[in-house]
Ligand code: B12
């Protein structure tokens with residue numbers, strides 16, 4: 001019964017994916033390692049990760065027909081575009097977000113492959129982050145690459161700049177052999193992580209900057225303002241230092257980075273209304289984080305980079321409809337020595353935000 005699976009793999013390759021076949025079970029010990037990770041609280045505020053932990057590593061619990069998977073990888077080593085002229089472009093965006101949101105276009109590709117699968121007489125279900133599937137564990141089980149110390153899936157040919165998706169199928173995949181771990185004695189990701197988030201158990205999301213500036217929608221803990229540096233969205237430090245990412249590894253289907261996503265105008269992010277933000281950033285990864293949290297990130301980046309630029313955006317930000325933005329703006333003003341704005345903003349804020357600002361005034365001195 002390998003033939004239909006190979007035919008489906010061919011169809012996926014023709015669409016531009018790197019394809020490997022994964023057995024229905026990840027390598028031994030992975031589900032237990034995941035449970036230990038959860039038990040240590042390393043999932044931070046991402047409660048959804050604790051739901052259905054057993055299904056993540058054994059999808060047969062939900063889909064008894066599941067027998068083998070296609071692991072689809074799409075490289076995203078886009079060349080860095082030059083900064084567009086004009087605007088306040090001080091923030092860095094993680095490479096994966098330099099194009100249209102991968103969840104969207106990969107979901108379309110998966111639906112097409114599901115259709116193809118049905119024509120071949122099988123049952124298939126595709127996942128790209130939107131369900132309880134441990135994508136990296138299946139990637140690892142496919143034997144074409146390994147999980148690096150930075151927790152990411154790597155291959156010789158494409159390094160770690162790869163989006164991953166899994167297509168569960170009703171056809172058994174042939175047995176695989178684990179790929180040797182090629183990290184060797186390298187520890188570059190560990191030593192270069194700005195917050196020490198990488199440890200023996202993997203990545204602690206409570207310390208990972210990409211958790212805080214992508215997933216977390218509240219007031220940024222004060223201790224993280226400085227380490228955030230110029231990271232507006234996501235963090236690539238544990239990838240840029242990785243020797244396996246040194247050579248250019250290409251991009252899926254000739255995709256090219258959009259300079260407006262790689263270097264967004266922070267002034268614009270701060271001045272857009274919620275609706276205008278949704279329109280401008282429709283189909284991008286910024287949309288899920290949302291305007292208020294992106295404006296929060298922009299203010300932290302500006303206060304880390306250029307206090308004079310903060311002065312320009314401050315009046316509008318202190319008047320923003322979102323208390324998150326107003327509070328972050330006032331904390332940034334305090335940090336940049338523009339304390340004149342502080343007292344009036346403080347009064348108009350809810351109690352929790354007032355307490356944050358009081359702590360900020362002590363923390364930033
Ligand atoms: C939650 C999540 C996050 C969280 C938590 C990160 C984390 N490390 O888990 C946050 C928001 C911090 C995050 C950040 C990023 N993410 Co993310 N994220 C996810 C998501 C949705 C779930 C991951 C998960 O279950 N984590 C829990 C851990 C414990 O699970 P796990 O890593 O699979 O754990 C197993 C293996 O690590 C394994 N293992 C095997 N061998 C070894 C060896 C060692 C040494 C270790 C430690 C572990 C290990 O043991 C574990 C148990 O099975 C996946 C998509 C998915 N559905 O899988 C994307 C995903 C992992 N993210 C992705 C990306 C691109 C990123 C970022 C690079 C984005 C950015 N630039 O800002 C960063 C990278 C941070 C990092 N170094 O991990 C890609 C990774 C692609 C790849 N090549 O691996 C994924 C697969 C999304 C996708 N569909 O492509 N992410």
Ligand code: SF4
Nearest residue numbers: 193208209235237238
């Ligand atoms: S994404 Fe950044 S903060 Fe998170 S583990 Fe990697 S280097 Fe550390």
Ligand code: SF4
Nearest residue numbers: 148149183186189242
């Ligand atoms: S930086 Fe080094 S240790 Fe980290 S994932 Fe890459 S090769 Fe492995």
